[in-house]
Amino acid sequence: MKKITLVVMLSAFVGIFQLAKAQTGDASKIAYINSMELLNSMPEKKAADEQLKKLADQKKEGIKKQEEALAAKYNKIQEDLSKKSQTELDSMKDQLQKYEQELQSDQQNLATLREDAANALDKKQAELYDPIMKKAQEAVDAVAKEKGYLYVFDTSQPSLIYAAGPNILASVKAKLGL
Numbered sequence: 001m002k003k004i005t006l007v008v009m010l011s012a013f014v015g016i017f018q019l020a021k022a023q024t025g026d027a028s029k030i031a032y033i034n035s036m037e038l039l040n041s042m043p044e045k046k047a048a049d050e051q052l053k054k055l056a057d058q059k060k061e062g063i064k065k066q067e068e069a070l071a072a073k074y075n076k077i078q079e080d081l082s083k084k085s086q087t088e089l090d091s092m093k094d095q096l097q098k099y100e101q102e103l104q105s106d107q108q109n110l111a112t113l114r115e116d117a118a119n120a121l122d123k124k125q126a127e128l129y130d131p132i133m134k135k136a137q138e139a140v141d142a143v144a145k146e147k148g149y150l151y152v153f154d155t156s157q158p159s160l161i162y163a164a165g166p167n168i169l170a171s172v173k174a175k176l177g178l
Contacts, residue, residue: 029150030165036156038136038169041178048128055124059117066113070106077103139175143168 039045077099081089089096144152152168 028165029148030153031144031147031149031151031168032153032155032165033140033167033169033172034155035136035140038140038172039132041173042132042136042176043178044132044135045129048125048132051128052121052125056121059121063110063113063117066110070103070110073106074103135176136172139172140168143171143175147171 081096084092140152143149147168149168153165
């Protein structure tokens, strides 16, 4: 009975030792990187951000001009109508409906302009950022393969709450020549 207990305890000890050894070995195969920090350090992203800012400013200016024109038109109509008597206003029902339709149409055009601007910015952002993201991903893949990492976690994502493995940001930056 003592021999069986001793064998079981010895087996348990060896099993725990092997488990600890396996976990330690696997921990060296895990690394992390902050992808946002990497992307923000890339000159291509900085150039893309500048292009997007210029485009956004242009779109904002166009929208602002449209808003100002609509406000001026509305104010002129209000001013013209305020000078009219109630009987004159009653006789202008067709003209008032026309004003209302024009203003609604102008508001719809403004909403369409805003939507088109947002879509154009999204499209341009994808066009500019996709090659940058691909380049960064290829560099991360290359460094992970070179260093033998099985997993690389992105600390810029909220899903990771603990990162004790090696940070490969410097190696990826070096791979990109940054």
